[in-house]
Amino acid sequence: MSENLPGIQETRELLKKKKVVIAGVGETEQGKIPDKSSFHFLSEASKLAIEDAGIEKEDVDGLVTAFSLVEHTFMHCTTFADYFGMNPRFFSSVAVGGATAVWMVAEAAMAIASGQSEVVLCVRGDNTLSGISSSGMLALIREMCHAEFEFPYGLTTPGGYALAAQRYLH
Secondary structure (H helix, E strand, O other), rough: HHOOOHHHHHHHHHHOOOOOOOOOOOOOOOOOOOOOOOOHHHHHHHHHHHHHHHOOOHHHEEEEEOOOOOOOOOOHHHHHHHHOOOOOOEEEEEEEEHHHHHHHHHHHHHHHHHHOOOEEEEEOOOOOHHHHHHHHHHHHHHHHHOOHHHHHOOOOOOHHHHHHHHHHHH
């Protein structure tokens, strides 16, 4: 079915021409850390990933970020680039729910394959355990859902994930 989507074959051919790899990974401390912002976590993870890849920050000419759920920032990727002190040629901010991480990598691969960038940093960091309460997170999920389609039938987004988890466990 996906074979028939417009652009799929062209995208595959483009990606085959240029090898794309994940060269470095950076993981920050996790838990309730009330004194650190999402940009602090983004910066720390970025430094660790760049170091792990064995490159310099100046080698990075592309940036893909995921929006913060706690600190709402307009033009997230450009704001983080400024905060982190980088000036990439390619920018993108991604927010596609549970597929955000994989879509960030896909955008980076396409940017490299198309020649828009040579080295792309994909980074996601947030302070959801300290920066937002349980009731606040529930309100945020309610705000982001499609209430007219989900509420009448009782299957909200968290319920859908719970259903998938239950199926996996049994």
